[in-house]
Amino acid sequence: MKPAAFDYFAPGTVDEALGLLADYGGDAKPLAGGQSLVPTMNFRLAQPAVLVDLNGIEELFFIREEEGGLRCGAMTRQRSVERSALVQRISPLLHEAMPHIAHSQIRNRGTIGGSLAHADPAAELPVLAVALDARMYVRSVTDARWVSARDFYMGLFATAMLPEEMLVEVAFPTLPSGSGWAFDEVARQHGNYAMCGAAAVVGLDGRRVVERARLVFLSVGEGPVEAEQAAALLVGEQPNAEAIRAAAETAATQDIDPVGDIHAGPAFRRHLARVIAERVLTRACERAAGTEGQ
Amino acid sequence: MDQTISVRVNDRSYDRSVEPRLLLSDFLRHELELTGTHVGCEHGVCGACTVLLDGVAVRSCLLFAVQADGRDVSTVEGLDGGTQALHPIQHGFWERHGLQCGFCTPGILMSLVPFLQENPNPTEEEIRDLLSGNICRCTGYQKIVEAVQLGARLIQEKSA
Structure with a gap:
């Protein structure tokens, strides 16, 4: 359980880090919080020849409001996101979900960009990014581009980034007025990898009919899984218990195709998906209608 | 290639030359002989190796010793503040x-x-x-x- 040898660089700027990634290509790995990369190195599942430690790059640590949305530097600690009053105000769904990410000691070190770029199908942040239409700012020495969260995730631990590219910033747009949101997950113990979880964002029109709906699952596929049929079923409906139950049923039976592992078989995962979908859609609709807790 | 680091642990400075792959947990135990920090799972799950890095609780098995260069680490050995009395x-x-x-x-x-x-x-x-x-x-x-x-x-x- 000790990592293989590697060359270590601790650049002070993004430009220096990108230069190192360009020089070493696929042999180099950026090291963010290390809460996923270092365990895989300890197991020797990953043996990067070069580590580019981003922890000394101050320009990557920030949370700010810009163009009405939220901007986070890739190295912002998850604990900082969790505790930010700005995040709570601008992106309450993100705020609600943060305490579900692992344990406080992990969030103290883990970063928002590290988790987004790692693309673990059991992780919360990629699901939240898709649910909230986040955009990723990806840079290399020669290029800089914004990638929508939907286009960013390409499968199991796979993203649209090239080896010489790095995620430097993420933008979460503000939800339009009339929106409701919710996140929930089920894990055997709080803080462990969830067996299933989901984020919901719902928008009601002036007549209190659902005009927008998005439901995204974690731990039921190779990445964030959008329940598109369930969302389509809900649009145009009154957000009542019957419509929500039907959408949750469709999500669990039509939209996802979970595989089993030692923690939960496919049938149990579908059961969890239906229950969690009903919970988050109900809460999201209540919040959109302003009837939460009534 | 070894790198020279300077780390403050429980208010005492240590200068050492270490391999980049040396985990902070092993640095504390093997280099500094501060064996109060325990090593359980070595993948961040069990929490036995938790120490404070600049006052923040983190897993020392998920940090490399080189990352603690110039930083403050607190371990269980420092809890008494040098008084020999229980915290x-x-x-x-x-x-x-x-x-x-x-x-x-x-x-x-x-x-x-x-x-x-x-x-x-x-x-x-x-x-x-x-x-x-x-x-x-x-x-x-x-x-x-x-x-x-x-x-x-x-x-x-x-x-x-």
Whole structure:
């Protein structure tokens, strides 16, 4: 359980880090919080020849409001996101979900960009990014581009980034007025990898009919899984218990195709998906209608 | 290639030459012979190796020693502040039988130090949420929760 040898660089700027990634290509790995990369190195599942430690790059640590949305530097600690009053105000769904990410000691070190770029199908942040239409700012020495969260995730631990590219910033747009949101997950113990979880964002029109709906699952596929049929079923409906139950049923039976592992078989995962979908859609609709807790 | 680092551990400076792949947990135990920091799972799950890096509770098995260069590390050995007396949280664990084998205890204590500083009067639910990041296989947690409650009270009495 000790990592293989590697060359270590601790650049002070993004430009220096990108230069190192360009020089070493696929042999180099950026090291963010290390809460996923270092365990895989300890197991020797990953043996990067070069580590580019981003922890000394101050320009990557920030949370700010810009163009009405939220901007986070890739190295912002998850604990900082969790505790930010700005995040709570601008992106309450993100705020609600943060305490579900692992344990406080992990969030103290883990970063928002590290988790987004790692693309673990059991992780919360990629699901939240898709649910909230986040955009990723990806840079290399020669290029800089914004990638929508939907286009960013390409499968199991796979993203649209090239080896010489790095995620430097993420933008979460503000939800339009009339929106409701919710996140929930089920894990055997709080803080462990969830067996299933989901984020919901719902928008009601002036007549209190659902005009927008998005439901995204974690731990039921190779990445964030959008329940598109369930969302389509809900649009145009009154957000009542019957419509929500039907959408949750469709999500669990039509939209996802979970595989089993030692923690939960496919049938149990579908059961969890239906229950969690009903919970988050109900809460999201209540919040959109302003009837939460009534 | 080895790198030279300078780390402050429990208010004492150490200069060492280390391989980049050396974990902070192994640096503390093997280089500095501070074996109070325990190594359990070595993938961040068990919490036994938890130390403070610049006052923040982190897993020392998920950090490389080179990353602690120029930083402050606190381990269970420093809890007494050089007084040879038990820290109030340690006293709570002693009084309430908050440990049996003691393997998980240093990590739990180091998680609790910043937790009780920020949250001097925690609810049982908050204590259990904090403890979820530390695995104990002896006590079943009830005694640990009681130990934390007593420790919190002792800290308050001490500062009153």
